[in-house]
Amino acid sequence: MSGHGASAAETELPPLTAGPHRKRIGLISIVACFGGFLFGYDTGVSSGAEGPMSEELGLTLLQTGIVISSLVFAAAVGAFIGGRLSDAIGRRKTILVLSIMFFTGVLFVVFAPGFAMVVTGRTILGLAVGGASTVVPVYLAELAPFEIRGSITGRNEMAIVAGQFAAFTVNAILNATLGHVDGLWRVMFGICAIPAVCLFVGMLRMPESPRWLVDKGRMDEALAVLKTVRSNERALAEYGQVERVAEEEKASASGRPNLGQIMSNRWLRRIVLVGIGVAVTQQLTGINTIMYYGPRVLEQSGFTESGALRAATLFGLAAVVGGIFALRNMDRLDRRKTFFIGLFLTTTCHVLVGLSGILIPADSPAKPYVVMVLVTLFVLSMQSFLNIAVWVWLAEIFPLSIRGTAIGISVFFGWTVNGILALFVPTLLGALGTNTFFLFAVIGVIMLGFLWHEVPETRGRSLEALEEDLTSGEIYRSLPRRLPFAGFLWDRK
Template structure:
């Protein structure tokens, strides 16, 4: 089946038309994406705050590493638990809980008298970051019409990189304005309390996911929500589809590991989801977001120049995110994956080569490497990052969506955390040759994405669920595999 061909499920729906509900979807996505903004700020703020914080609190290198990586390891746990909890209490309530956790975590860090309290605050923030990374994309995907689902869901990733860019910029401004003044790092961390409050207040007025409401048997509430974000005839038709699919699958799938392991189609798609999440992290994108200044110092910049130049990575990510949103509903997910991973792998090779062939005393060396790494970040954000989060939010069946995306993102965050721990050591031992390792992994992951990732664009969530559970979705892959010969359900 072509990715562009409308299935019976999509053909049954009235066409998407202009109307006030489009503005309503825009408002909902704006508020929910504050979770992504907090995600980005909290992961990016340490790239500038760690120095003054470590100096004031008297932290050694190990303690500083624990402070930085504790958020990332906690995010893995938060991603896994957040999806499951949202399956039980709802997407909206879970985002409200996350807003509270963001605020409480900030208070712990800002008022911390020493190492222990900072780590506690960072763990709380990490749990919130991980939860937001799973729940917000699912919430947006379940509210958006399939025709514009990519651009709506992708806004969360754009919000993440805007948050990281904001953190880099705020750090640079505060460092330039207050220099070595005591407590400046507390201001850097404290600023993100404001969007946490805005997220909580905003979500109090936002609706619950209509698909989650249907899964819980609350059909009248689901219809009421759909009528605020769809035309009336579209809302009625869409609700009928969601109800039908939910009823068909209600007795066949549970919300635990046993049900996933018992069904080969679910088992396979969760493994593919894990692979996609891990592939995203193995590009090393977050290593640049965490340690970009260190990489630039190794290339030849001074410490101050590296801090300023580091903002280029955040700006490139924002520009790439804007381009990605424009293309998200125009290019197939598989195509964007392949283009993105090809470009990032080429950039890795070029950075490694530049590090080898350009002498360290060459004045052009740091600028060449800055341009190449900026090109890597731009490629990553334009073609890969947003597409990965959108794909993860839409590929899994409704009844295991929170659990499955939680499992996938858990492994992604775990790999992210391992890189956060070991990339400084790799940079110390291998220098810019570290990028050759990322390139080798990129080639391997290209083969995986080509053979295992099914297309999701231009398909309703209900059609994706039905074709996944029948095995039909795998028949669209370029390589037919032995266990994709025909439908089989358990």
């Protein structure tokens, strides 16, 4: 349980018990996490496919950049649309729609005769990736009991890094065995169709989120779903809490809040802005630029091109190892604590990478290996303490009536920052080399202050208890005093 203690909402629930319902939760998480795997594979596969693709299609450097970044910017839009769509039609139906989009996007890319069709396919894939990044964590968080919500929801981020590592590995194997075959990049992209089919077929047999069903007034269906993933006694007690909070929320507001109403309510406005800040903080560590341009960093440090590609697989491996560590601790450590540890470690790694570029002579044979180890430690720190915790926190902090929309808004800004970094980091690396990491370190120090002052704790709390404390403002009372310049965003009493 959280170090802040459980409220009556948690203590009055019967304890978790073993049984078929626990296995059912595990199966649901495996099926839904195919969405995360697709997210990871589609963002990672371009690292090995873009070179042969550009050569075969005769793409210019600008066109290649558009192909790569089109997925990222489309993901920002997909995150926002996916969140709102899941609030409207349900989490399960939205994931089914996303699986079809994943498959369709793959077909466009694999059979593309030229630039325009590749960009179209990558845009469709980007919309699906963005949607999956918001809807899958919310779906898992709303189905999981609060005691193990962190580890269940965190499996999606684990699936993302597994997908990225799978993409790196598939690219390396195909290049080593079939590198002489024309159009090999189409095979690299085409493999993504397999998990897309698995996601669609699997989700046909999965239940809808019981909390979404309650929000829509479909009470009998919600209770029936809860009884498949909880013991009978626990299902009835939890259903009562969800129903009570939903009724209180509807009694205090007229219908589902729109964006204007969200921003006019100081508590909703505040938590949405904090959610944006958390999503942007994750991207400003530079983690995705390392996953996109890691070989470029290693080449600048002294590796050959082939050596850099081989060494960069360590980043994917470190992400998987860190993800396993994070899942084991997600329900043992408070979210705030993992945020602070993770951001402190990643900022330290940034400083050390920058110093290595200054202090180690350029012709030193040790320099590339020192940079490789430090960047690998950065990825390991990021995945062990920050990445999974961020996605879990975003999936559980927002009230039910705005959960999909609010996480969509937050992740939209995160993906937008991701896209901006993807565009400009190569230029920064070309101009500043490893000194670029000092910029990430400065940002990290600033964001540590933001996390300390503005991010509420969520571990060990039911979603309904969190919602009650959030809408009353009680959740902020245990936080340190706000930053002096933050007063224009919200009032604090």
